[in-house]
Amino acid sequence: MDLSVDVQLDLHRRMVRIRLFEEAAGRLAESNRLPGFLHLYVGEEAVAAGVCGALNDDDHITSTHRGHGHLVAKGGDFNRMMAELMGKATGYCKGKGGSMHISDTSLGMLGANGIVGAGSPIAVGAAFANRYRGRGQVAVAFFGDGSTNIGAFHEAANMACALHLPIVFACENNEYGEFTPRDKTMAITDIVDRAAGYGMPGVIVDGMDVIAVHEAAVEAVERARSGGGPSLIEAKTYRFYNHHGVQNLGLKYRSDDEVAMWKQRDPIFTLEDRMIENKAATRDQFDAIWAELRADIDTAIAFADESPYPTPDQIMVGVYTSMTGAQ
Amino acid sequence: MDLSVDVQLDLHRRMVRIRLFEEAAGRLAESNRLPGFLHLYVGEEAVAAGVCGALNDDDHITSTHRGHGHLVAKGGDFNRMMAELMGKATGYCKGKGGSMHISDTSLGMLGANGIVGAGSPIAVGAAFANRYRGRGQVAVAFFGDGSTNIGAFHEAANMACALHLPIVFACENNEYGEFTPRDKTMAITDIVDRAAGYGMPGVIVDGMDVIAVHEAAVEAVERARSGGGPSLIEAKTYRFYNHHGVQNLGLKYRSDDEVAMWKQRDPIFTLEDRMIENKAATRDQFDAIWAELRADIDTAIAFADESPYPTPDQIMVGVYTSMTGAQ
Amino acid sequence: MADERKLAYVMAFNEAVKQQMEADPNVFCAGEDIGAFGGVFGTFGGLQARFGADRVVDTPISEQAIVGLGVGAAVTGLRPIVDLMFMDFICVALDQIVNQAAKLKYMFGGDAVLPLTITTAGGGGLSAAAQHSQSLEALLCHIPGLKVVMPSNPYDMKGLMTACIQENNPTVMIKHKRLLGMTGHVPEESYSIPLGKGNILRPGKDVSIVAYARMANEALVAAEELAKDGIDCEIIDPRTLQPLDTDLIVSSVKKTNHAVVVHEAVRFGGLGGEIASQIQELAFDYLDAPVTRIGAPFSPVPFSPALEQHYIPNAKTIVQGVRDVMARV
Amino acid sequence: MADERKLAYVMAFNEAVKQQMEADPNVFCAGEDIGAFGGVFGTFGGLQARFGADRVVDTPISEQAIVGLGVGAAVTGLRPIVDLMFMDFICVALDQIVNQAAKLKYMFGGDAVLPLTITTAGGGGLSAAAQHSQSLEALLCHIPGLKVVMPSNPYDMKGLMTACIQENNPTVMIKHKRLLGMTGHVPEESYSIPLGKGNILRPGKDVSIVAYARMANEALVAAEELAKDGIDCEIIDPRTLQPLDTDLIVSSVKKTNHAVVVHEAVRFGGLGGEIASQIQELAFDYLDAPVTRIGAPFSPVPFSPALEQHYIPNAKTIVQGVRDVMARV
Numbered sequence A, B: 001m002d003l004s005v006d007v008q009l010d011l012h013r014r015m016v017r018i019r020l021f022e023e024a025a026g027r028l029a030e031s032n033r034l035p036g037f038l039h040l041y042v043g044e045e046a047v048a049a050g051v052c053g054a055l056n057d058d059d060h061i062t063s064t065h066r067g068h069g070h071l072v073a074k075g076g077d078f079n080r081m082m083a084e085l086m087g088k089a090t091g092y093c094k095g096k097g098g099s100m101h102i103s104d105t106s107l108g109m110l111g112a113n114g115i116v117g118a119g120s121p122i123a124v125g126a127a128f129a130n131r132y133r134g135r136g137q138v139a140v141a142f143f144g145d146g147s148t149n150i151g152a153f154h155e156a157a158n159m160a161c162a163l164h165l166p167i168v169f170a171c172e173n174n175e176y177g178e179f180t181p182r183d184k185t186m187a188i189t190d191i192v193d194r195a196a197g198y199g200m201p202g203v204i205v206d207g208m209d210v211i212a213v214h215e216a217a218v219e220a221v222e223r224a225r226s227g228g229g230p231s232l233i234e235a236k237t238y239r240f241y242n243h244h245g246v247q248n249l250g251l252k253y254r255s256d257d258e259v260a261m262w263k264q265r266d267p268i269f270t271l272e273d274r275m276i277e278n279k280a281a282t283r284d285q286f287d288a289i290w291a292e293l294r295a296d297i298d299t300a301i302a303f304a305d306e307s308p309y310p311t312p313d314q315i316m317v318g319v320y321t322s323m324t325g326a327q
Numbered sequence C, D: 001m002a003d004e005r006k007l008a009y010v011m012a013f014n015e016a017v018k019q020q021m022e023a024d025p026n027v028f029c030a031g032e033d034i035g036a037f038g039g040v041f042g043t044f045g046g047l048q049a050r051f052g053a054d055r056v057v058d059t060p061i062s063e064q065a066i067v068g069l070g071v072g073a074a075v076t077g078l079r080p081i082v083d084l085m086f087m088d089f090i091c092v093a094l095d096q097i098v099n100q101a102a103k104l105k106y107m108f109g110g111d112a113v114l115p116l117t118i119t120t121a122g123g124g125g126l127s128a129a130a131q132h133s134q135s136l137e138a139l140l141c142h143i144p145g146l147k148v149v150m151p152s153n154p155y156d157m158k159g160l161m162t163a164c165i166q167e168n169n170p171t172v173m174i175k176h177k178r179l180l181g182m183t184g185h186v187p188e189e190s191y192s193i194p195l196g197k198g199n200i201l202r203p204g205k206d207v208s209i210v211a212y213a214r215m216a217n218e219a220l221v222a223a224e225e226l227a228k229d230g231i232d233c234e235i236i237d238p239r240t241l242q243p244l245d246t247d248l249i250v251s252s253v254k255k256t257n258h259a260v261v262v263h264e265a266v267r268f269g270g271l272g273g274e275i276a277s278q279i280q281e282l283a284f285d286y287l288d289a290p291v292t293r294i295g296a297p298f299s300p301v302p303f304s305p306a307l308e309q310h311y312i313p314n315a316k317t318i319v320q321g322v323r324d325v326m327a328r329v
């Protein structure tokens, strides 16, 4: 596949938006301006961007605890995201969800999720509904390597295959679940080895190469859309920061060398270098993009800062669709 | 492997014991003398017998809702089994468990289980304890094809492999989960395809051939015992009666031809024919065995019949190890 | 009336599903063995033949994914009915019920609608032992975001099941296994009973018995017995346990000054504690005796009928409980 | 005493585990990130270094298999401690807890011993939102076969955790996340506090406040405030919720004639309903006012601190609740 410059720039833009949002969130967290847990997506941008770049607006995705990247890639609004992270009333979830539940159903983003593995069965439901309606929509389940050890993932993968649903399973294999390396929690190296057990095709891609991810995603999405059923994409990637927050907490669980090696393969800079080399873009162009999006982030932070907190009378609002069940 | 006549006769005996017990239980159920659900093992005897024949007394097994066969194969006592099925105080579980929870921890049989898939994680625990103690014991998890779609199976299989435990996963693939055929609930044909996803070896055996099952089990058990880790055996088999009870309930979900075809491959008669052909045994010998074991069943039914029901004051006994927590 | 239309509880469920599926193409069903086989209790009988395998879906044995299928389909616009064969199996799927279905809307700041019905079968009395006989409604009623329904008769079953399917929030409809064959008057036309509205099954003036599902019927039997002693029982069937019709219960107790709460679930930590607490909070000055709770003892459900019949509360235990309350001075 | 030994709640837990592992080679621990990393809350810190990776085991993210590992190892003779990082995750593993661990012994006719300790961390106050802040103890206390423990301070933590590990039944030890850093006197030598014995944290004569985990500490603060009004609170911390020290609670209420039950869990269907019901059942004639229950409102736990601080009960809400009870005529 030869991707047009426009598509490459689109993928680049999605990645830079994620990067800037996450770096900003990390800085705010470090200065104690964000309540709660924060799981940053920095380093893994190529996965969300490459996959969501292959989706239509009315396709659905489910996400994980590490969900900002997915929402940004699906078109999330910086202002409402930043406000949500700060727990403000103007946030995506009106301050009720926070980082771990950030969502925008109008963009088909069915929520970050605090329960490892729980998003995948929900994606299966969305895929079922999509086929049921017959408008050609697909669903993508994002999930981590660690989450493939939990029952919900397994049930979702099998059910999707048994019902032959229009779904793509997109695995972010960053080699760790929290602070524990993959080899302590599974006896296999490649998550894709699990695909055959469900009867779906699987492919490994370089998760630091957005073009590679995107090409695999286009193929998988096209398969799903045209009735070819589920498939699995395993993107080998890495998170540059800690499991949550920015700094390593407590004991060191990854070597400096390992982190440095992966950082050299930064998905954004890799793409920029390649596009410049291919004369598809210039450094100045990229600088302008970064500057433009940086300004958006500043706007978002200001928006969030100035936004009001929700008031206590909002606690009971939104539990039920029409408020009848509460006591 | 050339199995000695003694071993063949031992496997035969285990199978006949299962057959006779189950046929008797089925008859009692049809005349409404057994309360509750009854899931018969008839047709699948070669699996329990072949595998348990490869185990020592102090090895552990976990079982399923279809658990009588496993307990008989592990050496279960007819009297206490039959009494339990009738809900009598002299039963294995003092009438508290019944068919779905029949168990004998002194034989390492850690219970039939009413929750599909729930036995496998418990087997993993037993395997962990066995390695921890270092006395060379192994654990076997029996489970059905349908149960491999549930999360607990997946987590157990993966954990066993991650921790490299002395365990054998023994799948009874009878092609149905209750009244629904395999192809409606999974997109694969062979359960063994799942083994690679955990990083363990897997093998398909003819589950109607007790010798084949036994040879595979000996190899898997030996691997586990000697530190070689988990493996999976998929035995292709069939249940001759209904999912529960004896007669097909409601709609017919299996064709007469299909049932007849499998019945022709009866694991007991197949073995008998082969042993007679090989001059390893005679029809008279077999007749004597059947007669002897039939008498045991008659004794068991009489024992169970004559046994008292538990009295209401027993309801609160056995909830806690020393009765302190009850209100 | 001699010629009123009678239907079994299980068929009342079936008819509600059928009528709603006819009325709304977004309604579909999924669960184990519900398609070709019609469900192990026959609850979904005939529906696949009528509506096709796309709308009445046989699933793998994957309770988490079954509920997840419902959550994902509901939040993207369908009205799923997903079945968990036995109520005990909610434990396998509880994350999807409690952490996903119940909370999604709230966590999204209200930006989600979940018209999801989870159906299951609870209760004992079939010698089905500890993992197939539980009454675990207390676990669900404690969870904001869910509605919980337990009908005691065919008429309520149809009306409440219709309401569940039409409801825009996740509901759990709990059939009682021992009531499946119970017959009673059920109109053919579609009707719904509002969730959260209880029902006075028998008016009375001396004592209020709050009882649901099978226990409501046991209470009716007990009331006849007690009437012989001159004790006139008012029997309230809340029908929906979440939200609970507190007003109905409290106003009854204010009249009778005596209350007995009955459920089949284990007494300790059961919903009876909530109901009794609400009664004493809101009708303290009207109570002539403490609110009595009747429930199963603190043990798993035993298998043997010889034990189980003494384990599950029944008309006799209710008679005794009411007598004790009335005897108090 | 100035020189008494102080320890944080989290280290009291850690020390109990360490001492029991030293005392009994059959004790081992398993859970996510508990090995090399020492657990996300540091609860298992240093234990793998001391006892090795065979006894302090990092597991996959597989809560069902983690509890199953514990069940299988316990029933075959070990004394497992298995950790579920957050209490909300019991929903993922509930089948193994409720249908297996709790019932195995009973279903086997008593022929099993399950010395299994499940540890987890509950409670809110960290802006961890709806899936990482719950107090779900009511779900567990309703299940025959389990014991449930929620310590409110470091001293109790060590003694109760020691008791859990030594106990021959499945126990669930619920740490409160907001108490992890709380320091207090903790003797170095091993000691255990019997499960099922509550504690009078503060003697008083006017009103009995039953409160556990973090709420016990809030109640202590409230009591100081109320003392200024001349209201003398007796604070009872049941410590173990299953079995519950009913005697201690009831005898206190018989003395004070007023009762307030406090928990952080959602009020509706919470354990407060059980406690309040028992009080009115057993001390009806002593009550001058209805038993009041304080708990969270009927919504999931909101994320924003601006909401969460009003969601979780605290000293102020307790003061108000007690004043209301005392003001009643």
Ligand SMILES: Cc1ncc(C[n+]2csc(CCOP(=O)(O)OP(=O)(O)O)c2C)c(N)n1
Residues within 6 Å of the ligand: A065, A066, A114, A115, A116, A117, A143, A144, A145, A146, A147, A148, A172, A174, A176, A177, A178, A243, D032, D061, D063, D085, D089, D092
């Ligand atoms: C059911 C459940 N178990 C444990 C956790 C705690 N937890 C949060 S993230 C995480 C690691 C997930 O690893 P992976 O799926 O590889 O995603 P990654 O964080 O690497 O992106 C764990 C164990 C949880 N949130 N839910």
Ligand SMILES: Cc1ncc(C[n+]2csc(CCOP(=O)(O)OP(=O)(O)O)c2C)c(N)n1
Residues within 6 Å of the ligand: B065, B066, B114, B115, B116, B117, B143, B144, B145, B146, B147, B148, B172, B174, B176, B177, B178, B243, C032, C061, C063, C085, C089, C092
């Ligand atoms: C968690 C759970 N879901 C559903 C059931 C109901 N059920 C009992 S046996 C069974 C079929 C199991 O199929 P399989 O594992 O293939 O075993 P088989 O009956 O064929 O031996 C089902 C669905 C159950 N007991 N537990």
Ligand SMILES: [Mg+2]
Residues within 6 Å of the ligand: A144, A145, A146, A172, A173, A174, A175, A176, A177, A178
């Ligand atoms: Mg990971």
Ligand SMILES: [Mg+2]
Residues within 6 Å of the ligand: B144, B145, B146, B172, B173, B174, B175, B176, B177, B178
């Ligand atoms: Mg099967």
